[in-house]
Amino acid sequence: xxxxxxxxxxxxxxxxxxxxxxxxxxxxxxxxxxxxxxxxxxxxxxxxxxxxxxxxxxxxxxxxxxxxxxxxxxxxxxxxxxxxxxxxxxxxxxxxxxxxxxxxxxxxxxxxxxxxxxxxxxxxxxxxxxxxxxxxxxxxxxxxxxxxxxxxxxxxxxxxxxxxxxxxxxxxxxxxxxxxxxxxxxxxxxxxxxxxxxxxxxxxxxxxxxxxxxxxxxxxxxxxxxxxxxxxxxxxxxxxxxxxxxxxxxxxxxxxxxxxxxxxxxxxxxxxxxxxxxxxxxxxxxxxxxxxxxxxxxxxxxxxxxxxxxxxxxxxxxxxxxxxxxxxxxxxxxxxxxxxxxxxxxxxxxxx
Amino acid sequence: xxxxxxxxxxxxxxxxxxxxxxxxxxxxxxxxxxxxxxxxxxxxxxxxxxxxxxxxxxxxxxxxxxxxxxxxxxxxxxxxxxxxxxxxxxxxxxxxxxxxxxxxxxxxxxxxxxxxxxxxxxxxxxxxxxxxxxxxxxxxxxxxxxxxxxxxxxxxxxxxxxxxxxxxxxxxxxxxxxxxxxxxxxxxxxxxxxxxxxxxxxxxxxxxxxxxxxxxxxxxxxxxxxxxxxxxxxxxxxxxxxxxxxxxxxxxxxxxxxxxxxxxxxxxxxxxxxxxxxxxxxxxxxxxxxxxxxxxxxxxxxxxxxxxxxxxxxxxxxxxxxxxxxxxxxxxxxxxxxxxxxxxxxxxxxxx
DNA sequence: GTGCGTAATGTTAGCGCTAACATAATGTTA
DNA sequence: TAACATTATGTTAGCGCTAACATTACGCAC
Numbered sequence: 098x099x100x101x102x103x104x105x106x107x108x109x110x111x112x113x114x115x116x117x118x119x120x121x122x123x124x125x126x127x128x129x130x131x132x133x134x135x136x137x138x139x140x141x142x143x144x145x146x147x148x149x150x151x152x153x154x155x156x157x158x159x160x161x162x163x164x165x166x167x168x169x170x171x172x173x174x175x176x177x178x179x180x181x182x183x184x185x186x187x188x189x190x191x192x193x194x195x196x197x198x199x200x201x202x203x204x205x206x207x208x209x210x211x212x213x214x215x216x217x218x219x220x221x222x223x224x225x226x227x228x229x230x231x232x233x234x235x236x237x238x239x240x241x242x243x244x245x246x247x248x249x250x251x252x253x254x255x256x257x258x259x260x261x262x263x264x265x266x267x268x269x270x271x272x273x274x275x276x277x278x279x280x281x282x283x284x285x286x287x288x289x290x291x292x293x294x295x296x297x298x299x300x301x302x303x304x305x306x307x308x309x310x311x312x313x314x315x316x317x318x319x320x321x322x323x324x325x326x327x328x329x330x331x332x333x334x335x336x337x338x339x340x341x342x343x344x345x346x347x348x349x350x351x352x353x354x355x356x357x358x359x360x361x362x363x364x365x366x367x368x369x370x371x372x373x374x375x376x377x378x379x380x381x382x383x384x385x386x387x388x389x390x391x392x393x394x395x396x397x398x399x400x401x402x403x404x405x406x407x408x409x410x411x412x413x414x415x416x417x418x419x420x421x422x423x424x425x426x427x428x429x430x431x432x433x434x435x436x437x438x439x440x441x442x443x444x445x446x447x448x449x
Numbered sequence: 450x451x452x453x454x455x456x457x458x459x460x461x462x463x464x465x466x467x468x469x470x471x472x473x474x475x476x477x478x479x480x481x482x483x484x485x486x487x488x489x490x491x492x493x494x495x496x497x498x499x500x501x502x503x504x505x506x507x508x509x510x511x512x513x514x515x516x517x518x519x520x521x522x523x524x525x526x527x528x529x530x531x532x533x534x535x536x537x538x539x540x541x542x543x544x545x546x547x548x549x550x551x552x553x554x555x556x557x558x559x560x561x562x563x564x565x566x567x568x569x570x571x572x573x574x575x576x577x578x579x580x581x582x583x584x585x586x587x588x589x590x591x592x593x594x595x596x597x598x599x600x601x602x603x604x605x606x607x608x609x610x611x612x613x614x615x616x617x618x619x620x621x622x623x624x625x626x627x628x629x630x631x632x633x634x635x636x637x638x639x640x641x642x643x644x645x646x647x648x649x650x651x652x653x654x655x656x657x658x659x660x661x662x663x664x665x666x667x668x669x670x671x672x673x674x675x676x677x678x679x680x681x682x683x684x685x686x687x688x689x690x691x692x693x694x695x696x697x698x699x700x701x702x703x704x705x706x707x708x709x710x711x712x713x714x715x716x717x718x719x720x721x722x723x724x725x726x727x728x729x730x731x732x733x734x735x736x737x738x739x740x741x742x743x744x745x746x747x748x749x750x751x752x753x754x755x756x757x758x759x760x761x762x763x764x765x766x767x768x769x770x771x772x773x774x775x776x777x778x779x780x781x782x783x784x785x786x787x788x789x790x791x792x793x794x795x796x797x798x799x800x801x
Numbered sequence: 802g803t804g805c806g807t808a809a810t811g812t813t814a815g816c817g818c819t820a821a822c823a824t825a826a827t828g829t830t831a
Numbered sequence: 832t833a834a835c836a837t838t839a840t841g842t843t844a845g846c847g848c849t850a851a852c853a854t855t856a857c858g859c860a861c
Contacts, residue, residue, distance in 0.1 A: 111819090111820055111821070111844075111845045111846060112524075112820080112821095112846090113524065113845085113846060113847080114524045114582065114846080114847090116580070118846095118847055118848085119847065119848065119849095120847080120848095128810075128811090129810070129811050129812075130811095130847090130848075130849085131810080131811070131812085131848090131849065131850095132809085132810060132811075134848065134849060135809090135810085135849095138849090142808080142809070142810090143809075143810085144808090144809065144810090147809085147810085161576075161577070161580050162847090162848080163521070163580070163846085163847050163848070164517075164580070164581050165516075165517045165518075165520040165521045165526065165581065165582070165846090165847080165848095166517075166521050166816095166846070166847030166848040166849090167847080167848055167849075168517040168816095168848090169515070169517045169518050169521050169815095169816050169817065169818085169846090169847080169848075169849090170815080170816055170847075170848040170849040170850075171816085171848075171849060171850075172464075172465065172466045172816070172850095174517065184542050184545045184546045184549060185539065185542040185543060185546050187537065187539070190536050190537040190542060191537060193536045193537075194536045194537050194563070197536060197563045203573075203577070206560065206577070207560075207561060208558065208559075208560065209559060209561045211546070211549045221555075224513075225513070225555070225558070228468070228513050228515070228516070229516050229517065230466065230517070335743050335744075335747075336743060336744035336747040336748075337743060337744075337746060337747040339747075340747050362744070365744065365747075366744075366747050368749075369747050369748055369749040372749040373749050391687050391688060391689060392687075392688035392689075392714070392717065392718075394689060395687075395688040395689040395691075395692050395717075395718050395721050396688075396721055397721040397724040397725050463814075463815045463816060463849090463850055463851070464816090464850080464851095465815085465816060465817080466816080466817090470816095470817060470818085471817065471818065471819095472817080472818095480840075480841090481840070481841050481842075482817090482818075482819085482841095483818090483819065483820095483840080483841070483842085484839085484840060484841075486818065486819060487819095487839090487840085490819090494838080494839070494840090495839075495840085496838095496839065496840090499839085499840085514817090514818080515816085515817050515818070517816090517817080517818095518816070518817030518818040518819090518846095519817080519818055519819075520818090520846095521816090521817080521818075521819090521845095521846050521847065521848085522817075522818040522819040522820075522845080522846055523818075523819060523820075523846085524820095524846070
């Protein structure tokens with residue numbers, strides 16, 4: 098049998114991807130590959146003269162750095178890992194849009210994960226994402242598993258928790274207090290002299306719970322606390338569900354005269370449910386939602402809500418990341434963007 | 450000056466990422482690295498015996514393949530590139546959720562891009578994504594630039610255009626006809642004996658235009674075509690805008706007695722606008738939307754809409770991709786999921 | 802004039818995996 | 832029984848970039 102030494106291989110070689118590489122650019126510019134790399138990643142370390150030659154060659158060859166090769170060689174990628182609990186919840190959509198807008202300079206790419214409100218799914222995604230050496234991680238809220246916290250604490254990249262604030266950030270944090278938001282909603286209904294005030298909550302993720310706790314606090318302070326008026330379900334939130342839950346609650350408690358819904362879809366549904374039942378809003382029923390989505394102002398009657406700045410949350414989170422990656426120390430590790438009561442017709446009874 | 454030959458370097462070496470590599474697994478299992486790779490990627494090529502030993506070693510070492518190294522070596526990544534024109538449009542949210550659900554087996558990751566309804570932005574994203582050797586690409590619609598079409602046609606991975614159907618797919622396609630959907634909406638209003646029927650359209654992306662063309666066709670067929678009753682704007686769609694546009698149109702044309710809105714948010718806004726103006730829906734104004742979002746059934750009165758199966762679009766797109774990647778030839782390159790008129794109270798006048 | 806520090810650029814080899822080729826054992830067909 | 836094919840496993844080197852170390856030139860202080 099014909100025997101060839103392993104080292105004397107056939108002439109065929111590995112095929113690359115076919116596009117120009119950093120070697121091609123280096124050859125054209127008359128420098129070494131690491132100088133090209135420096136010109137693109139850290140231009141201050143390359144002389145003006147050579148930088149111009151290199152950028153010229155990059156243009157001529159239409160060179161695009163190979164992100165996988167760079168990530169392998171540096172153990173660091175150009176990815177920002179973002180994990181949200183829902184893709185269809187408008188709240189996260191606004192924040193995602195801000196993240197994408199703020200990363201639009203093309204330096205970073207978003208790797209989006211959907212944890213489906215399951216802490217263990219979030220953990221699995223965090224593990225997968227960290228394994229790819231992201232430049233930064235953005236996760237929602239403050240209720241990670243212990244393992245997730247540890248992974249993120251030990252990560253060698255900036256980490257931002259969004260949508261909430263708390264005392265114990267993994268790294269950085271942008272959000273607001275859901276407890277205080279819920280309390281503000283409850284307080285508002287008390288101040289508007291509603292007497293038998295209920296709560297409608299769906300899904301009941303940790304943030305929904307904190308809103309409920311804040312609401313309870315307001316009810317206790319206003320001498321109106323009645324646990325029987327609190328209705329929650331683990332079903333996903335929807336407009337239909339809001340209508341259904343208020344119908345159920347009113348059937349049990351016809352004396353109900355106001356509700357705080359843990360989000361705007363539920364509040365809109367509560368409004369529709371009242372209209373179907375011939376209940377006058379705000380006269381016979383006050384309704385307040387949470388987040389202040391665009392439709393709340395347009396509804397008839399317009400709906401009161403606790404306004405949250407979801408776009409700003411995403412924007413500030415990326416700005417924090419960028420400043421850390423630029424070597425700066427963030428002025429604040431925790432940014433509390435607060436919320437704002439947006440009082441509209443649905444809680445404004447005519448004076449009697 | 451102390452001079453050392455380049456080849457006699459210091460003892461310090463490149464640091465890796467610190468986690469177990471395929472070499473560690475190979476050593477533990479007593480095989481070569483390529484056998485471990487085959488066991489994970491193409492198990493049928495490895496004997497049962499060795500496969501068990503390898504999987505055992507993978508578990509013990511908690512080994513996770515390095516996606517960047519794999520992508521570099523094979524010029525192919527485990528990414529599915531998905532580009533949508535909007536992150537905040539509920540229509541795409543449902544489809545994205547299906548894509549994520551269908552890819553939840555962990556083999557692939559989603560790389561999500563936001564083209565913001567700009568064909569040139571889509572082109573730039575397609576270029577960037579293709580440069581990373583994705584396993585598949587999903588893009589929206591059929592109005593790509595010539596360059597984008599060429600890039601995708603020449604891509605060595607499956608490509609699916611979603612949300613629409615057409616005669617000339619780049620590769621594969623899952624959607625429905627927006628022209629026919631618009632026509633069905635218009636025809637419905639004619640059949641319900643509305644006489645002066647208008648169209649409210651926002652943003653007017655290509656799909657919105659096709660709905661408008663279909664609507665016009667229905668108006669011509671029904672002898673009700675009046676271009677003066679068509680209102681469009683390039684502003685982004687919203688509930689508020691729907692209220693505003695119907696207010697404007699009614700002011701100019703108090704004889705208006707029905708509208709087809711190019712999406713559900715606009716339809717809901719049109720409803721609110723009528724309610725504020727004391728116009729009875731459906732008696733004095735018929736309203737039909739498009740997509741049939743969850744809230745349409747819950748509104749008061751409930752809103753008629755053209756139902757589209759956005760979740761199924763995403764699901765089928767991923768199924769097509771998976772079957773192609775598994776080496777199968779898809780039965781159909783184009784899947785038309787159609788649409789369905791969902792007739793509700795907002796176009797059902799009481800008989801007189 | 803010398804020594805030291807800094808800046809700019811270059812060289813080497815390795816990040817982790819797999820394409821491409823090699824080898825040996827086993828099976829099939831004429 | 833020989834020739835060819837298939838299957839399972841191994842070896843080599845390369846995918847494209849950059850960490851780590853090396854070299855050289857220049858500026859500055861003593």
